[in-house]
Amino acid sequence: MTMSDVARLAGVSTATVSRVVNGRYGVSASTVAHVRAAIERLGYESSLVATSLRRSRTNVLGLVTHSFQSYTAEVLKGVMDALSQSGFDLIIYANSDLYGTYSEGWEQRHLARLAGTLTDGCIVVTPSGEVRSGTPVVAIDPAMGSTVPAVTADNLAGATAVVEHLLALGHRRIGFIAGRSSLEAAWSREEGYRRALAAAGIAADPALIARGDFNAESAAPLARELLERPDRPTAIFAANDGMALKTLEVARELGLSVPGDLSVAGFDNIPESALGEPGLTTVDQSMYRLGHEAARMLKSLVCGDWEGPGRIVLPTRLVTRGSTAAAP
Amino acid sequence: MTMSDVARLAGVSTATVSRVVNGRYGVSASTVAHVRAAIERLGYESSLVATSLRRSRTNVLGLVTHSFQSYTAEVLKGVMDALSQSGFDLIIYANSDLYGTYSEGWEQRHLARLAGTLTDGCIVVTPSGEVRSGTPVVAIDPAMGSTVPAVTADNLAGATAVVEHLLALGHRRIGFIAGRSSLEAAWSREEGYRRALAAAGIAADPALIARGDFNAESAAPLARELLERPDRPTAIFAANDGMALKTLEVARELGLSVPGDLSVAGFDNIPESALGEPGLTTVDQSMYRLGHEAARMLKSLVCGDWEGPGRIVLPTRLVTRGSTAAAP
């Protein structure tokens, strides 16, 4: 069912049907009526693909992500609200080959496949590397060293605050489980950890710094190693909640009580962090706002009227729960 | 940056570039090498739009949804896992005009704009009406009376179980807040309520049945009205958790203690239902599994090898928490 079918039924050319579909001026009222009737009768809808191939502007924005965690839903809500009534629709592209041969750099590949033809611009969530495109791009949590317009939480301040919190509770040996080092957020959170320690006159002990990758699973062996040391830390700060919750699990397995023997803190404030017993002390970053700001920025970039900076940094907030207490 | 650019740089025709990009046989090794080099140098990626316009099969499946609640994330996880390594990518289309003039029937419109050109088939989440398409469609929670292939939870059994639970606790006046009547799930949950009452020899009191629309907000005035009756119910079953949680709020405002004065139960088991104090008694339906089964079904339908029934019904499970107790 294409435009030709409509044209045939209405007895006009496809050019005329196109004009009616797009509400262009210069079509007689009676022709419009005929064409509308034909469209109605056939239930015709124009092909998004054909339209966007032909037009330079599509009024569709893209979002490329590699997973659907619960935080992704928050990001999407923020994006949708920002786009509501804006005239832009949203296409989310997800590839099914996440663990396959092409997993590295796939954001860039999908971006290139959408940009210019399907989308007027794209949001990329936690890209694994620098992204380039002929159309505007906004990264949510960009890669380390990336220069694309981006939105992030104030990871440095958040990490500093949570470590200061642990220090104020009397902890002196504080372990750290780092995130995927290709992401700027991982670096900033580590930097916050280091600065807070330095400000308190404590030298960071390399033996207490473990290298995770933000996946909860990666934290299990790392937490175990940290906690089985004879001089184990009295507190562990994991670079995100997933890894912190896993640390809580490992502590339980090892028979350590939290927060009696060990304090644990995370970052993100995902819903699950409030669920457990004890609740997880963490740093709240509003994924909703990240999504909202990214969409707002992208929209302006596409329209060419963006006045703000190339980088938006949103405030974070320390959330203290039962998993942290005075050092033993 | 198009295929022509690559062709020019490699000194061949676009036909040859296309053959190399798609790994077709019949291109000399040296030509392949040249073209590969040119692709590499330019960072070329083929346009998804142009490719799918030309090809009949795109290996892209679509998903059309009207919102991104937390359950949507669960559905998407299930879909992605089912599609992992399947060779199908996923496109999610969300329109920004949710509250605008075209909101009614927009699933059908977007479906038509994607189907046939961009996607080989689509999943539609809680469609507001019957959906039709030239390519396979699977509905998650179809509209009432819809005949498209669909996946749902066993809403009837789940609702029956939760009302039986309330009856077993001694409740005799049980209020019900219904969902959006255009959805089959709303109807089945109401039917479960009626059947459980009937089986217990209790006539359903029309005054205790309120008509909500699944949005939490819609439940506030309804719950208030039910609870301000002189002969108020001792228990309320809301057709989903959002409305049940809102009912909890209203009860609190009215100074009623839950579960002392009033028992409340919901349906869905969204994460928030476990968070409050008291936790919400509800019926678990795995949104992950709904998504997973829908994707599996769609994939087979597209490949033409679907052997199962046109309707998949997944089991539900009663989850009792603090919000229900013996009738006062």
Add this chain to the structure above:
DNA sequence: CTGAAAGCGCTTACAG
């Protein structure tokens, strides 16, 4: 093994 040409479903100058 390679290229010229047609065509996927649209839109848009250009004529008339």
Add this chain to the structure above:
DNA sequence: CTGAAAGCGCTTACAG
């Protein structure tokens, strides 16, 4: 006011 034609970026018979 309307249509024939070109072209968006690809793929695929068809020739050679």
